[in-house]
Amino acid sequence: MTATATNSISRWRVSGSLPGFGPSLGYTLLYLSLIVLIPLAMILLRASELGLDAFIAKVSSPRALASLRISFGCALIAAAINMPIGLLLAWVISRYPFPGRRLVDALIDLPIALPTAVAGIALTALYARNGWLGQWLAPLGIELAFTPAGIVIALVFVGLPFVVRTVQPVLQDIEHEQEEAAESLGATPLQTFVRVSLPTIAPALLTGFALAFARGVGEYGSVIFIAGNMPMISEITPLLIVTQLEQYDYAGATALALVMLLGSFALLLLINSLQAWLAHRGRR
Amino acid sequence: MIGPDRRYRIARSALILGALSVAGLFLVLPLLIVLSGAIAKGWSLYLASISEPDALAALRLTLTVTAIAVPLNLVFGVVAAWCIAKFEFPGRSALITLIDLPLAVSPVISGLIYVLLFGAQGLLGPWLGEAGFRVIFAVPGIVLATIFVTFPFVARELIPVMQAQGRDHEEAALSLGASGWQTFWRVTLPNIKWGLLYGVILCNARAMGEFGAVSVVSGHIRGKTNTLPLHVEILYNEYQHTAAFAVASLLVLLALLTLVAKTWVEARAHRDRHPDPIVQPDEELP
Numbered sequence: 001m002t003a004t005a006t007n008s009i010s011r012w013r014v015s016g017s018l019p020g021f022g023p024s025l026g027y028t029l030l031y032l033s034l035i036v037l038i039p040l041a042m043i044l045l046r047a048s049e050l051g052l053d054a055f056i057a058k059v060s061s062p063r064a065l066a067s068l069r070i071s072f073g074c075a076l077i078a079a080a081i082n083m084p085i086g087l088l089l090a091w092v093i094s095r096y097p098f099p100g101r102r103l104v105d106a107l108i109d110l111p112i113a114l115p116t117a118v119a120g121i122a123l124t125a126l127y128a129r130n131g132w133l134g135q136w137l138a139p140l141g142i143e144l145a146f147t148p149a150g151i152v153i154a155l156v157f158v159g160l161p162f163v164v165r166t167v168q169p170v171l172q173d174i175e176h177e178q179e180e181a182a183e184s185l186g187a188t189p190l191q192t193f194v195r196v197s198l199p200t201i202a203p204a205l206l207t208g209f210a211l212a213f214a215r216g217v218g219e220y221g222s223v224i225f226i227a228g229n230m231p232m233i234s235e236i237t238p239l240l241i242v243t244q245l246e247q248y249d250y251a252g253a254t255a256l257a258l259v260m261l262l263g264s265f266a267l268l269l270l271i272n273s274l275q276a277w278l279a280h281r282g283r284r
Numbered sequence: 285m286i287g288p289d290r291r292y293r294i295a296r297s298a299l300i301l302g303a304l305s306v307a308g309l310f311l312v313l314p315l316l317i318v319l320s321g322a323i324a325k326g327w328s329l330y331l332a333s334i335s336e337p338d339a340l341a342a343l344r345l346t347l348t349v350t351a352i353a354v355p356l357n358l359v360f361g362v363v364a365a366w367c368i369a370k371f372e373f374p375g376r377s378a379l380i381t382l383i384d385l386p387l388a389v390s391p392v393i394s395g396l397i398y399v400l401l402f403g404a405q406g407l408l409g410p411w412l413g414e415a416g417f418r419v420i421f422a423v424p425g426i427v428l429a430t431i432f433v434t435f436p437f438v439a440r441e442l443i444p445v446m447q448a449q450g451r452d453h454e455e456a457a458l459s460l461g462a463s464g465w466q467t468f469w470r471v472t473l474p475n476i477k478w479g480l481l482y483g484v485i486l487c488n489a490r491a492m493g494e495f496g497a498v499s500v501v502s503g504h505i506r507g508k509t510n511t512l513p514l515h516v517e518i519l520y521n522e523y524q525h526t527a528a529f530a531v532a533s534l535l536v537l538l539a540l541l542t543l544v545a546k547t548w549v550e551a552r553a554h555r556d557r558h559p560d561p562i563v564q565p566d567e568e569l570p
Contacts, residue, residue: 017455017458018370018371018451018454018455018458018464019458019464020366020367020464021367021370021371021373024363024364024366024367025367025371025373027360027363028360028363028364028367028368028379031360031363031364032364032379032382032383035428035431035432035435036382036385036386036432036435037382038401039397039398039400039401039428039432040385040389040397042397042400042401042406042407043393043396043397043400045400045407046400085306085310088299088302088303088306089303089306089307091299091303092299092300092302092303093303096296096299096300098300100304102547104303104304104307106543106544106546106547107307107311107312107543108307108311109543109546110311110314110315110539110543111311112486112489113489113493113538113539113540113542113543113546114314114315114493114535114536114539115492115493115494115495115512115513115516115535115538115539116391116493116495116496116513117493117495117513117514117516117517117532117535118318118493118513118516118532118535118536118539119314121318121516121520121528121529121532122314122315122317122318122532123314125317125318125321125525125529126313126314126317131317132313132317133313156310157310157314160310189292189295214388217390218388218389218390218391218392218393219390219391220390220391220392220495220496220499221391221495221496221499221513225517225520237390238390238391238392238393238496239392241392241393241396242392242499242500245396245399245500248405250399250400250405253396254396254400257390257392257393257396260390260393261389261393264388264389264390265388267388268381268384268385268388272381
């Protein structure tokens with residue numbers, strides 16, 4: 001009994017024996033508060049000064065509602081497009097050896113490394129009517145740049161790495177035995193994919209979708225060049241916030257920002273629970 | 285009748301071809317069009333565009349802002365990862381979520397919050413104005429917005445690495461008489477160096493390339509509060525497309541260097557985890 005008591009005391013000492021807990025936690029909380037929490041609280045403070053009626057009036061103006069519909073709608077479509085093409089890229093990179101595979105793998109992160117303004121002017125130059133791709137689409141009556149479709153293109157670009165990088169590790173860890181068993185029992189490759197592989201990667205795919213969606217909702221730099229920015233048609237909420245700020249309409253900008261923040265935080269919670277679920281499945 | 289093996293090979297080739305097309309369309313073409321646009325009117329115009337005074341001022345400001353923001357977030361990342369990964373305390377997972385918060389915020393809102401705090405109509409703005417100190421439409425605002433958007437990068441790379449390492453090495457060093465700082469420099473830092481470098485590379489790329497947040501607080505004063513990405517926008521909106529692509533090509537170079545450095549660090553970290561690949565298959569034998 002004395003032995004166990006001594007043991008537990010020494011264990012307690014060991015777990016608290018590393019130095020610097022107090023100072024490091026204190027510095028973390030201070031820096032976090034100064035840079036992130038206090039500035040973000042300004043949105044809440046300013047929005048609460050507005051009052052509920054004024055807040056609702058600002059947020060529910062036709063132009064604001066249209067911008068929210070465009071921002072969330074285009075981000076949703078882009079994230080949905082990113083699911084199959086992200087899965088295709090992740091699948092091919094992690095499963096098939098082919099020349100240039102490492103190059104493609106490294107390039108996947110380009111949208112994260114490339115400044116958004118550069119992505120914006122590059123995509124606009126590609127898809128404009130006289131651009132490398134736009135000139136072939138224009139005779140077919142397809143115009144992508146300066147329409148809501150242009151917004152979707154920009155958001156597919158910025159969201160792509162999120163899907164690939166979430167799905168890829170799951171595909172690499174997946175146990176091939178199940179797939180091989182299915183095929184030896186006479187399943188076609190397509191059946192094996194739909195019945196065996198897809199259920200395993202579905203949570204990762206969903207997480208990637210949510211991450212791409214969250215990134216797309218707030219995206220600004222790559223979108224404003226290609227969107228055309230017509231109010232009610234192709235004006236995203238972040239741009240409307242900037243416009244209101246330039247007109248010194250701080251109340252309008254703050255109200256819209258609060259709506260976007262709440263949307264983003266809801267998404268963040270969803271992503272966190274998805275990732276917890278993913279980790280749980282991974283452990284089993 | 286095509287045999288199943290042949291059909292499998294055809295399907296595989298089709299998938300690879302599809303993936304290469306997607307990568308070419310979405311990842312390679314944007315790079316090529318920037319580079320070709322930059323040199324469309326000859327090398328002399330290219331060199332003139334990237335060496336004119338406003339472009340150089342923008343480059344200098346971008347480097348200055350990055351040189352402030354990255355070290356600050358690096359120190360924060362190490363300190364935060366130390367207390368989160370090496371100690372157990374209530375509210376730890378909430379703290380991790382709060383550190384990730386800037387990733388969920390639109391860049392425009394990341395700028396807006398500092399306007400609300402330090403702008404002319406902001407909470408502290410009038411008071412700072414009397415003291416003769418400008419934050420918004422000046423360099424301090426650009427630095428703050430850049431710190432905000434790159435805030436989590438180092439911390440979120442280090443936390444899982446430090447957690448995986450545990451506390452055993454540090455405790456051994458301390459019990460052998462090393463001081464806290466010695467333990468950190470000689471034991472902890474060598475263990476986390478690749479994760480640290482990885483976070484710094486991502487942090488640096490975002491700091492140099494940030495557009496939305498910086499655009500809101502900058503005021504776009506040429507030669508004074510213009511960073512490289514903002515300079516690209518100004519040139520583009522003035523229909524100086526060749527000059528815009530020329531300056532943008534510098535940022536493309538930054539992105540490519542980032543990808544190369546990232547890939548290199550990943551390979552080195554992988555090699556450190558699996559020092560001798562020849563030994564591995566034997567280890568898996570029962």
